[in-house]
Amino acid sequence: MVTTQKRWISRAMSSERNDFVKASPKIATEVMAAQLDPYERASFVEVVVPALAQGGLPSVEMWSSLLNAAIDSEVPAKAVAAGHDLSLEWRPDITDDSDADKRDAKSAFTTAIIKTCDLVLEDDPRQIAAVVASLSRHTRSIFKRIALYILELHPDTTLVRQYLTDRANFAEPASRRDYRMLARARADLLEVGDMERIIEWIQEGDSDKFARVFRAAMGRPPAKADVHRHVGIWRRDWLRAFRRRLPEELATELDELEMEFPGPQEERSAVRFTTWSGSTGPLSSEELRQLAAADLIHFAKKWKPPRDPFGPSIDGLVNQITQAVSTAPSDFLTLSPAQLEGSDPTVINAIVTGVQRAFESAFRPPWADVISFSAWAVDQKKIPARGGDLFDYQLDWTDTQLAVARLLSSCLNEKSDPIPLEEAPRMWHVIEGLAGSVHPTPEFEFQYGPPNMSPMTLSLNTVRAQALLLAIDYASWQRRWIGEEWAGLPNEVRDLLEAHLTPGGDPSIAVRSVYGNRLPALFYLDHAWVESHLTLIFGKDSRDAMGQVAWHDYLLNQVFIQVFNLLEPQYWMATEAQRASPRDGLEDAPELRLAVHLAVVYVWGRLETHGSPSLIQRFFELADPIARHRFLETIGEILEANPIVPPEVAARLTRLWEWRWDSLAETDSAGRCEELRAFGQWFATGGLEPSWSLSQLERLMTSCGVVDNEYRTLQRLAILSDAFPKPAVAIVGVLSDKGGSSFYAWEDAAKQILRHASAHSDADARTLASEMVNRLVAKGFTTFLDFA
Numbered sequence: 017m018v019t020t021q022k023r024w025i026s027r028a029m030s031s032e033r034n035d036f037v038k039a040s041p042k043i044a045t046e047v048m049a050a051q052l053d054p055y056e057r058a059s060f061v062e063v064v065v066p067a068l069a070q071g072g073l074p075s076v077e078m079w080s081s082l083l084n085a086a087i088d089s090e091v092p093a094k095a096v097a098a099g100h101d102l103s104l105e106w107r108p109d110i111t112d113d114s115d116a117d118k119r120d121a122k123s124a125f126t127t128a129i130i131k132t133c134d135l136v137l138e139d140d141p142r143q144i145a146a147v148v149a150s151l152s153r154h155t156r157s158i159f160k161r162i163a164l165y166i167l168e169l170h171p172d173t174t175l176v177r178q179y180l181t182d183r184a185n186f187a188e189p190a191s192r193r194d195y196r197m198l199a200r201a202r203a204d205l206l207e208v209g210d211m212e213r214i215i216e217w218i219q220e221g222d223s224d225k226f227a228r229v230f231r232a233a234m235g236r237p238p239a240k241a242d243v244h245r246h247v248g249i250w251r252r253d254w255l256r257a258f259r260r261r262l263p264e265e266l267a268t269e270l271d272e273l274e275m276e277f278p279g280p281q282e283e284r285s286a287v288r289f290t291t292w293s294g295s296t297g298p299l300s301s302e303e304l305r306q307l308a309a310a311d312l313i314h315f316a317k318k319w320k321p322p323r324d325p326f327g328p329s330i331d332g333l334v335n336q337i338t339q340a341v342s343t344a345p346s347d348f349l350t351l352s353p354a355q356l357e358g359s360d361p362t363v364i365n366a367i368v369t370g371v372q373r374a375f376e377s378a379f380r381p382p383w384a385d386v387i388s389f390s391a392w393a394v395d396q397k398k399i400p401a402r403g404g405d406l407f408d409y410q411l412d413w414t415d416t417q418l419a420v421a422r423l424l425s426s427c428l429n430e431k432s433d434p435i436p437l438e439e440a441p442r443m444w445h446v447i448e449g450l451a452g453s454v455h456p457t458p459e460f461e462f463q464y465g466p467p468n469m470s471p472m473t474l475s476l477n478t479v480r481a482q483a484l485l486l487a488i489d490y491a492s493w494q495r496r497w498i499g500e501e502w503a504g505l506p507n508e509v510r511d512l513l514e515a516h517l518t519p520g521g522d523p524s525i526a527v528r529s530v531y532g533n534r535l536p537a538l539f540y541l542d543h544a545w546v547e548s549h550l551t552l553i554f555g556k557d558s559r560d561a562m563g564q565v566a567w568h569d570y571l572l573n574q575v576f577i578q579v580f581n582l583l584e585p586q587y588w589m590a591t592e593a594q595r596a597s598p599r600d601g602l603e604d605a606p607e608l609r610l611a612v613h614l615a616v617v618y619v620w621g622r623l624e625t626h627g628s629p630s631l632i633q634r635f636f637e638l639a640d641p642i643a644r645h646r647f648l649e650t651i652g653e654i655l656e657a658n659p660i661v662p663p664e665v666a667a668r669l670t671r672l673w674e675w676r677w678d679s680l681a682e683t684d685s686a687g688r689c690e691e692l693r694a695f696g697q698w699f700a701t702g703g704l705e706p707s708w709s710l711s712q713l714e715r716l717m718t719s720c721g722v723v724d725n726e727y728r729t730l731q732r733l734a735i736l737s738d739a740f741p742k743p744a745v746a747i748v749g750v751l752s753d754k755g756g757s758s759f760y761a762w763e764d765a766a767k768q769i770l771r772h773a774s775a776h777s778d779a780d781a782r783t784l785a786s787e788m789v790n791r792l793v794a795k796g797f798t799t800f801l802d803f804a
Contacts, residue, residue, distance in 0.1 A: 072136055072143070076150050079128045080159070086121035087156065092604075093642070103158040103190065104468055110161050110194055122158075129162055137170045144172045157190035164194040168201045176205045186217055189468060193282055196257035203261045211261050218254045223247055226462055238458070246459040248277045256282075278412070297332035304336055309347035310355045312340060316363045334366045341370025342377070349385040353392055361416045364393050368419040375426055383435045386427060387442050390420045394449040414455045414479055421450055421482035428489040437497045440490075444508055447490060450483035451512055456526050465525060470604070472533050472569045474526035480516070481526040487512050488534050491541050504542035513538075517552050525565045532566030539579050547582060554586055558593035564606075571609035575616050587613070588631060594638045607643040611635070615650035618672070619665060625675050636679070641690035648676070649724065652697025661703040669704065673712065689720035696723030700732045710736055714743045717750045726751075730765035734772075741773035741781035745788050752792055763799065766792075770800070 087101050133147050151163040226246045252273040341348045348367050456478040475481035491509045495502045516522040531553045539546045555563020590610050617623050623632050680688040699713045737744035748766045773785035792800040
């Protein structure tokens, strides 16, 4: 990997700038084809960014090419086709790369762009217009978000005015947070007329949109209280962004709104790209070691940070508390209520986070202390947070309750040293307290729910939903203790689940998501309860909006045969509903997840393509090409995970493929090829009979000229070319006709195929190889001259 990095750096730094820009797509193709693991990717970015930043704008272009390639590779195809990069899901805070880069290439290359822009502008601030122009050439929202952040760090009056007075930027949900952060930092650069225009937009509001979305989500129009709360919080957040430029009457209104609707301001992460040391705490390492737990909490109550953005900060103190707790959690868990009294929720959150970190490091605290501390923290939910501006505490008790729920979930799932069963009453008291939270409100779900966060993602970030998840963990914990005498869900869990499930019980989509997403666990705990509540969970038909929330999030699970048998009527209902189902472009769109489930069940042999009635046949009759492709793609993924294919499964897959080929003979080419291109993954796994699979690949390539996993398909083809040289050479010919940047992905495999064919005992194969070399050279692929 180091050699490859040096080669990329050397090529980039030895090129003229214009040549470097032209080479960027090729470098991006090579980097993506290299399929770096997270460690290699982090190393690549760390090594390459400082070296390439000397190249100026071309470096930004190269990283932008890589980011676009990563989005094309990692973001669901339908989302990409619809123009969505889903960056709010994989990079919610543009400044925070604390752990995102360990998960995916998109975030790693986003970090690389930001760092490169920052280094380029530190070297030459006059480049700001060119940097922003380079970013704006890319239409995906992540690039606009980066540009807004770069202007926050390196303000240019003209560009700041241009971006803040663009109504499209004001209204764009994907970059709204970054727009408001730029406004908070640089609103002083706006002229009076600019502010008048923006205030007009704020005054217009979005209550009509709120009413439409609320009705669609809840099945009823919003009450006056719902509208009042939404409008108040919406205006509060927008007025906060321009606080320093507000006329007196709006400044007064903002004060009143903050009293009526208290809540933390939007803030950047503590991780900033321009400073590598993180936030600074007020205590030295020695002072931190010497302070007892009670003294540290007392210090946190009294300490006021200086109003200096580069001085000790609340974030720094919180990090110090978290660090202290993680090394001695029992000292903090045993603090008395009197010692904790008056602590800000941000501090309590830091304690819970520190205990969680200690838990993840194999520390097992006395369970009674964990439960007692959690109960005290949850009981504080009615006490207002101190709140404040950038230099003050930011979290409220909602954040602390979420941290408590996550900690207790870890504790309940501990199997080597489980919580004693005698703690059940006290544990349930905490769960009940969390379940009584008002969070999420309808306004919260309107602001942060779809399309920003899915219902399942909301469920992970809302207190009531977390309480229900915790209740299911609680039941699983009890079952592990009780063993064979388990008789189904405990009464308290049943009562809680039913209270939030009955009509009018809980309008939250985050809460309803839990029933669908955790249905396999509920089935394991009490299949009779699940069977008797199916209609309440999923609704009578596909017109039930809340039922569809549960169904969609159920589909995010892997499929289990017993659960499938119980839910087969729901699978039929979902299949029939495809005709009216809107596609949202996400990989977890219900139509695509339905395809995944049915494909798995088909491989098991539970369903067939023919019969009366045939669920598989009906699915393919009604599904669009993308969903049909996902069905076949899933089978490729199964073959990848299980390379040794039993004969009966191979025969079943052969029947399916030939049925699909024959069924699509008279359909339009685009839809047909969109579905069938998934065969590339089947072929690449090598799990099916070579002669048959090669003949099908040749037929598909001749007809459509495209397959999935082209790179791995060609690698497999190169292996088979020694035994089957003529069809392999023919496929190389089809790929050469495509040309373009994909050449770099199949060049090595094509050379191996031609070597095998050129040396083969079959004279026809040798002739075909010679003719193909001439074709390739004539097309400009001069690296094949060695074969001529």
